[in-house]
Amino acid sequence: MIPPRLAYEKQTADSAESIAIIDFETTGLSPGEGARATEIAAIIFRNGHIERRYQSLMNAGVYVPAFITDLTGITNEMVRRAPSAARVMQEVADFVGDLPLVAHNASFARKFWDSELALIGRKRQQEFACSMLVARRVYPTAPNHKLGTLATFANLPNTGKAHRAQADVEMTAHLLCHMEVTLAQRFQIQYLSHALLRVLQRAKVSDIQPCIKKLLAR
DNA sequence: TGCCAGGCCCTCTTTAGGGCCTT
Numbered sequence: 524m525i526p527p528r529l530a531y532e533k534q535t536a537d538s539a540e541s542i543a544i545i546d547f548e549t550t551g552l553s554p555g556e557g558a559r560a561t562e563i564a565a566i567i568f569r570n571g572h573i574e575r576r577y578q579s580l581m582n583a584g585v586y587v588p589a590f591i592t593d594l595t596g597i598t599n600e601m602v603r604r605a606p607s608a609a610r611v612m613q614e615v616a617d618f619v620g621d622l623p624l625v626a627h628n629a630s631f632a633r634k635f636w637d638s639e640l641a642l643i644g645r646k647r648q649q650e651f652a653c654s655m656l657v658a659r660r661v662y663p664t665a666p667n668h669k670l671g672t673l674a675t676f677a678n679l680p681n682t683g684k685a686h687r688a689q690a691d692v693e694m695t696a697h698l699l700c701h702m703e704v705t706l707a708q709r710f711q712i713q714y715l716s717h718a719l720l721r722v723l724q725r726a727k728v729s730d731i732q733p734c735i736k737k738l739l740a741r
Numbered sequence: 742t743g744c745c746a747g748g749c750c751c752t753c754t755t756t757a758g759g760g761c762c763t764t
Contacts, residue, residue, distance in 0.1 A: 549764045553746040558764070591764065630748040631763035655762065656749070669762065686764080724749090 539570035542652075542717050543619035544699070545626050546692035547635045548595050550585055554638035559583035560608060561597050564688035565615050567622065568696050571703075577618040578689045580605035595686045612639045621648050623717035627670045627695045629653035652717050654695050654702075656724035661702045670694055677701045 545565045551558030564578040580597065582605045592598050605611075626632030629651040637647055658668050665676045671685050671694075679697040683690030703715035712719065 547764080551746085552764055556746065558746090561764090588764095594764065626763090628748090628761090628763040631746090634747075635764090653749090659750080659761090667761075727750095 539714065540716060541567055541569040541574070541622055543622040543624050544568055544692050544695050545615075545619070545624060545632055545636065546688045546695065547632055548591075548597055548686065548688050549635055550583075550587055550591055552631070554635055557585070558635075559585045560612075560635055560639050561587060561591070561595075561602050561605075562688040563611065563615055564692040565619050566692055566696060567619070568625075568699070571700055573693065573696060575618070576689070577615050579611045579614070581608040581611035582606065583608035596684065597687075608639060609643050612643050612645075616640060616643075616645055623649050624651045625654055625695065625699065625717070625720065626651060627654045627691070627698070629655070650717075650721065652720035653724050654698055654720075657702060657720055658698065660723055660726060661705055670698070673698055 543565055545563065547560050548562040549558050549560050560581055560583060562578070562580045564576070566573045566577070567575040580601055582602050587597060587599045587602055624632075624636070624647075630653070633647075633651045636651075640647060655668050655670075658665070658673055662668070662673065662676060666672055670691060673679070674694055674697070677698065679694060679701060682693040682697065685691065685694075699715065703712070706712040706715060
């Protein structure tokens, strides 16, 4: 069961912005190699709350390899019965509008987002921020920065089956909340905005890691 | 010829190579 509300609710919401967090399940690693999306989930996230959700399997008319079914649980039959990729992408693009986007490993999500949008004649207008790149800086001592590992490392709530879009996108939301709390405690950061995520993900790790370690040692 | 994702990051770097992360 996916919790309806996150556990990091803040008291002040005046300056909070809305962001859209997205996650794809796909048939492979690159649309350039013919991979297509099989599922997408998106949430509108504001001030520690999930305000709106969108999730759908999608039928792009492609075969789902067995190893993808093993990984995600998404079968060819599930995809065959799903609405068309074009319809789903129209819906989800309308759902997120021009809100800034976040994904775990944004470079992966961005290339599928752009590729699937291009197939319906639409173009992304907003920037992505990457929770994985930020997590590398906030949690330099984590064993690795896979979403599942970070969930265990940061003791995040269970959101359902990993490698399904809805569970992964909600886990990303929990991760953002946890990073915001960590940064707020250590750096007097008031609010983890999309702009700040973009700054942090590009900060030199060699600069920020000693800073975080020093602050954690206090 | 040989390889085949690709963007980002680190370092034994920058005239490069290798690892991480996503499905």
